[in-house]
Amino acid sequence: MTRTLVRDLDVATLVARRTPGYSLEAPFYTSSEIYDVDLDLIFGRHWIFVAAEAEIPEEGDYLTVDVGAQSVIVLRDDDCEVRAFRNICRHRGARLLDAGCGSVGNIVCPYHQWTYGTDGSLRFAEEQAEPFDKSQFGLRAVHAKTVAGLVYICLADEPPVDFDDVVAMIEPFLLPFDAKNAKVAHQTETIEDGNWKLVMENNRECHHCEANHPELTSAYFPFNRFAAHEVPVRQRPLFDRFQTAAAALDATCELASFPRGDRRELDTRVSGFQIQHLPLDGVGASYGSNGESLCSVLVSDRVDVKFGDFSLHTQPNAWFHFLGDHVTVFSALPVGVDKTLVRTTWLVHQDAVEGVDYNVDDLTLVWRSTNDEDRSLVERTQRGVTDPGYLPGRYSTVENDVESFVSWYIGRLAALLPGAN
């Protein structure tokens, strides 16, 4: 019962011997060395979702995002473009902007007042010996891209090139929700005491929902992956309702000229993703009781009040639910080997008025509850996989998106680890 210590095995060996269909070996969830690899090769080499554009609506608006120990400034420049920079002064390394968000004209380091424009250029630095080439001391740029109102960044020098193809595939579905012009109704940050992959694995299946998420499951039908003949007799009436709702959603989409067709490329490309469009139970509009709307102003005039749930998953760290009346966006960002930040942002139409058109408590109830329940499950799993007695276990048939997440992750490491082809 001797533990296998990760220092006895190189990461490449652990990657190579992963058994498909089984959860990962413990070091992937517990070793600092693999955590560093994850930050370098997963979060450092892929497009990661970090914010909604609606969080920085005006020129000069900024927010900071931490990816492990890295802090990135995401900012709307004077030309309205979203840019991203390392949040570090080029003089003596001081953190420039404190955590959070705000608005700036220039970015001025509090230490010795080095001053940068919102384009990252160094504009002012006192007492420098000549020659001093300011262009060598601008803020270090980070790649940033907006996708129908969602901000992705890539910390690599050379970002994955297939992301543009993904954008081309998903934008037609996302643009009708007009997230770019939405406003932020609410935002929460939850620290979960678990490795970021446990947070993602938990998100990638709803096998745990029935027993753990009473708020969420009342909105959804439990039949997503069922063929009609598999439905138990006692659930036939519910299944009939599901089929009626699915047909109604098809009709609604056709009327709205909204494209149909799920896409599932979770582990078959570098920038893995999935889109799905599901009917909701009851009225079928949103997460209110009996499926009622939670915001009386729709997100755009291109969607319908009973538009179900259009969801997007992107590897490695995000998921999204686009409903007719609001959009909820989620990012998971590693804080430590066993600590992950889940940031959740609720978007509504910019003209929706709090207290009139929507109520924050009601709007956010389902995902606030669900996030907290998930936090508890993730932490329970982190405790278990940290136990030297843990052995990888077999995924069930309804955990195939978990398997896809894990196989995407393992595939990416296999491709990017030094020495890999």
Added chain:
Amino acid sequence: MTRTLVRDLDVATLVARRTPGYSLEAPFYTSSEIYDVDLDLIFGRHWIFVAAEAEIPEEGDYLTVDVGAQSVIVLRDDDCEVRAFRNICRHRGARLLDAGCGSVGNIVCPYHQWTYGTDGSLRFAEEQAEPFDKSQFGLRAVHAKTVAGLVYICLADEPPVDFDDVVAMIEPFLLPFDAKNAKVAHQTETIEDGNWKLVMENNRECHHCEANHPELTSAYFPFNRFAAHEVPVRQRPLFDRFQTAAAALDATCELASFPRGDRRELDTRVSGFQIQHLPLDGVGASYGSNGESLCSVLVSDRVDVKFGDFSLHTQPNAWFHFLGDHVTVFSALPVGVDKTLVRTTWLVHQDAVEGVDYNVDDLTLVWRSTNDEDRSLVERTQRGVTDPGYLPGRYSTVENDVESFVSWYIGRLAALLPGAN
């Protein structure tokens, strides 16, 4: 004055160069690497005491025990046998039972409801692709053994075989106290900020008692290892009283047909142990003022009201005091390289009634105080040995059980370290 870093020395070298009669070198108390070795080779390969049977009196009763990062369920099965299992779901590794104790019919994982019987067998797991051999996914069993009401576990696949010999030697002494049928009067958990070996070393000598344990020393005679001719003149009256008490205890034991004869095999076998039977001062019954009883119901009808203190020490992590009116059991369990849990449980006869036959505050006073005083000493020592200026020091003549603990420990590492013969 350069420190010797443990990374510059392998553990085997440190083990090999230990000087008998001296405290250990600093890395044994401070290095994470040696802490991992301790968990693997000491706590992972020996029988360790974890609970009194009285803590889980009924079928389905369980408690969880943490040994480093490992959690073990100790449970009374439906056949009344005590069993132990890894506290980890075989599906995705979630911790099954939260820390503490309780009662279960089956063990159900809160994540996806995998369900195990109290015999560890997997009874239910949803949505599994066939073929699925449930017998391959039962809870991982841990060896468990009960010794006159004391529960020992062994995390190794092949537990030390000499433990049965030890049990055969000590059970005749322990059975008269009938701990198996006792009830728990009280339990405390103390976290000490010190390496587990400092906790044990502190327990293995009473050289520190006079200056630090006023409550404890009033119960005991300070003459345990003195020959008559060594007793200072000023202590002759006290020594005479000790000799009288010792003779009375001999007579009491003979009347009760209780075996006599201390055994000291602390470092001469794999499952090191020691038993001693000492008279108590004053009335000689228990830890009450002037040696009075603290529980009016004796632990069994096979012991006497003035039965002194029958003590048991077992390597690596336990000590016990069996008195006529109650039994106190102690386990030390590593939490981290510099953090140790001491769990103390007070047992009385199952018919004893709190508030009538005994009072918890009085019953537990001596060891609650003593534990807390010991915690302070252990923490003081951890601070010192963590200082790079620490050098091993020489044990005094009254610290021979400390030396035996340390030499047992070093001997076990020498035998079990990879590459050892």
Added chain:
Amino acid sequence: MTRTLVRDLDVATLVARRTPGYSLEAPFYTSSEIYDVDLDLIFGRHWIFVAAEAEIPEEGDYLTVDVGAQSVIVLRDDDCEVRAFRNICRHRGARLLDAGCGSVGNIVCPYHQWTYGTDGSLRFAEEQAEPFDKSQFGLRAVHAKTVAGLVYICLADEPPVDFDDVVAMIEPFLLPFDAKNAKVAHQTETIEDGNWKLVMENNRECHHCEANHPELTSAYFPFNRFAAHEVPVRQRPLFDRFQTAAAALDATCELASFPRGDRRELDTRVSGFQIQHLPLDGVGASYGSNGESLCSVLVSDRVDVKFGDFSLHTQPNAWFHFLGDHVTVFSALPVGVDKTLVRTTWLVHQDAVEGVDYNVDDLTLVWRSTNDEDRSLVERTQRGVTDPGYLPGRYSTVENDVESFVSWYIGRLAALLPGAN
């Protein structure tokens, strides 16, 4: 954008490739390995300032100082000499004296009462097997030296020999302030969440003062390193005032027979140091409003009421401001790789009466505020250099003492690292 991990580079390589004029690479501020090297080679091999003699005025007075995980007792022996010892019992390694200060006759270990004289000799140890040579078990001595009332210690077996030369150079300047016979008016301890070198670098420049230290900058002229022709037109009146104050200070020193002449040997010797004597603004006496005195009793009759600021910097860890009415002494002591204690002590003449001759709040305002502002800057910089996106930046022309600190540090490592010539 892959991080260079320190484990991939040995410390010697990092030392060898340091670029002069640039801040250090990140591992010098963030790696535990280099922190250990710093403790061994910088704090373990150089004279470090730890206390003012005035903190232990009487025989038997002691204080403890932590240098990393090492605790040192600094004590005034019965012969009035200041001595230093490892704060560890030679028996089982217990910490002897708890943190802080006090007064002792002997030093008695609370664990088993080993008793040491104030000269460190072992006087008493119970139950020792003969032969037992007490002289082998005295407290481990640490080199200690007093310099005009300042206590320096050296943890090395062989301290740097050039320190006596430094003492000979600086004592003529320091003795007139009579710190040896002063009394402690106040002491603060600030924990800064930054590497000790960031604390020192921050101390070694005032480029950050104008924007961050309003209290401090009102006392000083901003012209220290300016040549007359460099002063901007708008600052001519202020510069004229500075020149007048400088001339007045010269005259005052001549009257007081106080030596003139700054010495700057910050990175040109093992025991690097610097002394400077600067006029203060306004009345020119002290840090009061408009440069007024803060204590009505001068520190000695060898200084003048308008004596400006005589400052001393010593590598690696101290700085001092000697004013006519009080002396402020600062030590920076590493607590962890990213945690440093700054201890500040204010000294006044021993006859000065609190509430009559000085008021603690007023006396300490400038440096209490400045310390707290510096703490915030150091922590901001630690956050930045911990970010994998950090790159060393170029020092400005007014940061040459920072460069000297860093080049001294790099030079010392280069000389002392194993394998160095």
